[in-house]
Amino acid sequence: MQVDWIFGLFGGIIIGTAAALLLLFNGRVMGASGIIGGLVDGSGKSDWKERALFIAGLAIAPAIAAAFQGGAQTNLTDNYIAIIAAGLLVGIGTRLANGCTSGHGVCGISRLSLRGIVATCFYIGAGGLTVLIFKHLLGVI
Amino acid sequence: MRQLVSLISGAIFGLGLLISGMTNTEKVQGWLDVFGAWDPTLAFVMGGAIVPMAIAWQYSKKRSPVLAPSFPAPPKPEIGRNLIIGSTLFGMGWGLVGLCPGPAIASLSFGGVHGLSFVVAMIIGMLLAPKLRTHLDQRLRPS
Known part of the structure; x- marks a missing residue:
């Protein structure tokens, strides 16, 4: 628990570096739901290879790292x-809102986007309420 | 070249999610569990991620991307109904099991059949979203 925040901060900087790389080279906002959504619903057909490769990297790199550390x-x-x-x-929510934790959260807040900040307040608020209701009141999760 | 950057960016993103503990649903739900054993890790992850990205946005001003003609324009600042409803629905699902789209993909290799089921349901949800959007636009006009 005590060292978790250090890993969190370090991992966070790595996540932000990935987002910065995609922005500065490809001119793209790193939003996981947008990249996946555009691939599955066909709206991102023009650059489907980039999307597919991003998702491949996202799935494969942790797989290799987890294997090295004996599973995760x-x-x-x-x-x-x-x-x-x-x-x-x-799935429905992130597409309706056009973003998730990476797009609205990391990429939106860092450019002080009002949409990103408002979206983040709503999904964290809804998430907190959901945990309160389903864990503490109903005891089902 | 753009494809290689996409692959590398995805790989770095995945490693960051694993290292930060965000592929562990207990840490995500712990952050949302304000009335239980609250876990602040996610705030450090978000804070850490925002720093390089804020520098990148600053750097992007009056410049062009290396491999693209221009940077994405800032989105319209309007706070629409879809943003509010969508983020609320997303937050409910996020709180329920502790997964969001990035970590769901990043944990595919070790998430077992449950993790895969989540991803399949998420993709079905993504395919249903345009229908809900149309429905909302028709039912609740004007916004």
């Missing part, structure tokens, strides 16, 4: 109803 844990719930409901909500 997601500690994801095994409640299938929660998993499917959450997946649908995250």
